[in-house]
Amino acid sequence: MKILHTADWHLGKRLYQTDLLEDSRRFVEWLLATIEERQIDVLLVAGDIFDTAHPSVEAMQVYYDFLKGLIASKCRLVITGGNHDSAAVLNAPREILRLLDVHVIGGACDDCCEEVLPLLDRRGNLQAAVAAVPFLRDRDLKRSVEGESFEDRRMAVRAGIQRRYEQVHAHGRKTYASVPVLGMGHLFVNGSATSDNDEKLHSIGTLDLFEVNLFPAFDYLALGHIHRPQMLGKMEYVRYSGSPTALSFSERLDEKLIIQLEIKNQKVVDIQELKVPKFRQLRRFSGSFTEIEAAVTRYQHSDVLRTLAEIEILEEHRDPMLIDLAKSYFLKLNHPYLSVLNWRFRFQQQLKTTDELFGETMALPELAPTEVFEQWLQENAETEESKALLTEAFHELLHSL
Template sequence: MKILHTADWHFGKRLYQTDLLEDSRLFVDWLLKKIQELEVDILLVAGDVFDTTNPSSDAMQVYYDFLKGLVATGCQLVITGGNHDSPAVLNAPREILKLLNVQVLGGACENCLDEILPLPDRSGKIGAAVCAVPFLRDRDLKRSVEGESFEDRRLAIRFGLERRYAQQYEEGRRLYPDVPLFGMGHLFMNGSATSDDDEKLHTIGTLDLFEASLFPPFDYLALGHIHRPQKIAKKDTIRYSGSPIALSFSEIKDEKLVIFIETEGKEITRIEELRVPVFRKLERITGTFEEVEAKLMAYTRPEGALKSLAEVEIREEHRDPALADRAKVFFLTFQQGDIQVLNWKFRFSQQLRTADELFGESTALTELTPKDVFDQWLSENAATDESKVLLGEAFHELLNGLN
């Protein structure tokens, strides 16, 4: 069998109020061509199809256009929900999608064994199986106990995760003993390397203690949630595929991938990283105002790519009101067909830290998310790590409830 592992598509993502839907469209067009070229049997998407729990109609259109194109290839699809996804939104067309060989698990099943799925090849013969575990919230793993300590709660959730995967692994091996058994998960693994954007993702506070050794020995574990592609515990068979497009400026240097896996009989015979083309360049441009101005005016985007997006930092020795006014006029009137400046700020070497620098000089309120503001408040006001985690989780639940 031929299987592709990907995750963290984040359809509907906006970067400083600029949407990345065209980037997403180009990615799924490339993915469909790659599926046809390689004659892929199964596509595994490990969470965060959408960037918000209430995706726009345009984001939904990209999703449904992809599904329509995938059905034409004969490839089957397994999708698990991520922390950004609404289980209800993903599950709404589930019964219809089953008829098209698309399996969707938007949220945790009441019986976790219902998340074990056979994976037939194009001839209908079962060539693998998967324990398709979506993003698990606290309530999926345990119930609150009055008087329970913070550490007890952390350990109980970790044990709940370990037990859930162990139960599925044991049943999966019993049901499908003669084929490779895959696992899927959308969670934070201890030791994973994150990008700035990953730091804004909600994770259960206990998951910093969840390590590769706590998973049962799946033949391959397809992970989502972290945007930087990587192996865990230096194992080829435990991987984050990462996001297929750059979702923040901290991902500029990341090579975006999907993972190609080939099986034969009971064995995985091939694991290969397939590089996703760069559809749009993200640039960080620094220097004095004159240097920045010259770089922007001379910039040429790569041939065939979408207009580049930039963060700009102007570095000067002293604060100069006249220069600040000149910069504001420049960026308000800046027109260059190859690059768009999304955010710019000054940084002065001879300057004490001011309140402006909490979020960056010249950062507008519209460029900050509610979580950005809350996280800054939390870092300065929460007394303990425990209170930071508890308040952070409570804020996330409230925010999701408003979406």
């Protein structure tokens, strides 16, 4: 039996308000061709199918076009919800999809045993089982207790996550004793190597306390949530597949993968990393305005899609005329290979005014709430004690939301 593991598609993602849907469309077309070519029996998608809880019509169309192609290929599919997904949106067609060997678990089931599914090969033979655990929210694991501290809640949620995985693992071993039991999860595991975007968005709150050794002994654990592909704890059978396309400039140099594994004689064998084609480049240009202008002018590529770029102009002194020149240049830029999504100045010998500070930060849609809070904290908290109190209050509010 051949299985593919992927995650974090984020259909509908926008980068500086630029739509990345064409990147996603080309990926799923490549994925369908790969499934057919390699005669894959089962595809596991470990969360974050969509980038928002209310995806656009266009993003939904890419998803349903993919399902149509996959069903035609006779490959079975298991999808779990991620923190970006709406369980209601994913679960809406669940009963119909189940008749077509597509199993969707958008949110935590009341009975966690319902998350344990048999995996059949193309001939209909049982080869494995999977504990398809979706992203677990605080409310799925425990109820708040009045007077309970933030740290107590963190530890209680960690214990709830561990208990959930132990329960589904035990049920899988008991119910499908003769075959390997795989796991799926969508969470931050402490010690995973993140991109800048992952670290800003996900390495806070309850899940940063979860260690890889708290998982039970699955034969393979297919994880999602972190966009950089990797093994955890040097264990070949515990992996993040990573996102299949670059979703932020911090991921621009990452090699994007999906993971193939095979089951033979009731064992997981032959784990392979399949490289996903890069359909477009994300580039950062840095230097003086003269250097930037020259680099942009001579830039060419042979990729399918236009390159998306961030520009950082480094100058010694603030020069209003140069700023106006840059604004005019980028406003009129009509490059055949490249689109500039964001540009900013940095001056070496100038105190930052409020306006300049704002101009050097990322656009608000690119910032996580924690980044905004941390910047405010640095500018306003007077003592370490006040920082600690404010930070605890902030995280309590963030978790309640």
